[in-house]
Amino acid sequence: MGKTVRQAWRATVHLVLAAAMAFCLWIFITVLIITVIATLAVVGAWMLPETVLIIRRIAGAKRSMTAAWTGQRIPEAYQPLTGPLRERIRTAVRDPGTFTDLRWMVADYFYGALLALALPLWPVGLVVDGVWCGLLRRTPLVLPLIVRIADLEADWSTALLKPSPKARLAARVEELAATRADAIAAHGAELRRIERDLHDGAQANLVALSMRIGLAKRAYERDPETARKLLDEAQAQAEKALTELRQVVRGIHPPILTDRGLVGAVRALAAGWGGLQVTVEVDRLEDDGLRAPAAVEAAGYFVVAEALSNAAKYSGSPRASVRLERLRRGLRVRVADEGHGGADETSGSGLLGMRRRVAALDGTMEVSSPAGGPTVIDVLLPCVW
Numbered sequence: 001m002g003k004t005v006r007q008a009w010r011a012t013v014h015l016v017l018a019a020a021m022a023f024c025l026w027i028f029i030t031v032l033i034i035t036v037i038a039t040l041a042v043v044g045a046w047m048l049p050e051t052v053l054i055i056r057r058i059a060g061a062k063r064s065m066t067a068a069w070t071g072q073r074i075p076e077a078y079q080p081l082t083g084p085l086r087e088r089i090r091t092a093v094r095d096p097g098t099f100t101d102l103r104w105m106v107a108d109y110f111y112g113a114l115l116a117l118a119l120p121l122w123p124v125g126l127v128v129d130g131v132w133c134g135l136l137r138r139t140p141l142v143l144p145l146i147v148r149i150a151d152l153e154a155d156w157s158t159a160l161l162k163p164s165p166k167a168r169l170a171a172r173v174e175e176l177a178a179t180r181a182d183a184i185a186a187h188g189a190e191l192r193r194i195e196r197d198l199h200d201g202a203q204a205n206l207v208a209l210s211m212r213i214g215l216a217k218r219a220y221e222r223d224p225e226t227a228r229k230l231l232d233e234a235q236a237q238a239e240k241a242l243t244e245l246r247q248v249v250r251g252i253h254p255p256i257l258t259d260r261g262l263v264g265a266v267r268a269l270a271a272g273w274g275g276l277q278v279t280v281e282v283d284r285l286e287d288d289g290l291r292a293p294a295a296v297e298a299a300g301y302f303v304v305a306e307a308l309s310n311a312a313k314y315s316g317s318p319r320a321s322v323r324l325e326r327l328r329r330g331l332r333v334r335v336a337d338e339g340h341g342g343a344d345e346t347s348g349s350g351l352l353g354m355r356r357r358v359a360a361l362d363g364t365m366e367v368s369s370p371a372g373g374p375t376v377i378d379v380l381l382p383c384v385w
Helices: 002-040 047-070 085-094 096-118 121-134 142-161 165-219 224-252 255-271 294-315 351-359
Strands: 277-283 319-327 330-337 364-368 375-382
Touching: 002 047, 002 096, 002 142, 047 085, 047 096, 047 142, 085 096, 096 142, 096 165, 165 224, 255 277, 255 294, 255 319, 294 319, 294 330, 294 351, 294 375, 351 364, 351 375
Parallel strands: 277 319
Antiparallel strands: 319 330, 330 375, 364 375
């Protein structure tokens, strides 16, 4: 009986909130009428996209309310209302999500009103249930009915607020366009970095090497000692140029990834990170020798390298941890440090480049870095094993 009462109480709260929202929607009709008249009169056309944004927020609140009852999130798919006024109006009118929200609002005017009219009857039903269960020791009648009504209301709202296939397709196209732009930006930034490294590093060393060899050739006949010294310097310069070239190649695709895979490459990276004690935890990546695709391994390695670099430079923490986990839907990479937190993607810390590289593979990246720490970077890279 206690469990039934608790469920009925939750259902009652849900239905009261649903009825209150329906009442607010009836008041909102005034705003809709004013928006339509102002838009037809042209002078108030700016109200249309603003009203659509308000409708989106109301529908979002209803989605959250329904998800709190059912335990299942209702996805949303909207096209962004940005740009000049004419473009915003066009998007607001053509966005399938707008019609989905309006359809729900019209339906909610009716079934929400029915809920509001039924609310005064529930106290009577609760009294009847108290007599029915308390005196006659029978199963409650009204309380399960309240729960069932709440389930029906949530089912209707879920069906009406769920984005249409057309809306989901439009949102997916927008998402892919954004990730493609980010991928192009990341690729361009990577090419500029490689060019800068070659120009400032390897190329400068090779020019110096050529000059020393030329000086050594000139001094060979008249001053063998100076020539030998210049050749020694040229050898050191050649070794430095080779080191610079290895670093550039490692930045493009580390050879150790091909030779030892992501796990071996990350362990080698962690072991060679001076000034930072790094622990590596691996879950289900070494059980059967399965490896992620090369692009996924490269992105995972890049995330780990960049996150550890940030931890060493900015966190002030002597320790960091890396976790590589194989999931059914892809590869999860988690890097954490115990520093003072406050990581900011706009401060040039490399987080934006990491996010772009992850988004290019349709992955997700979450950053948690409150003031005082810790900083946790959680990346999911989808792939087929």
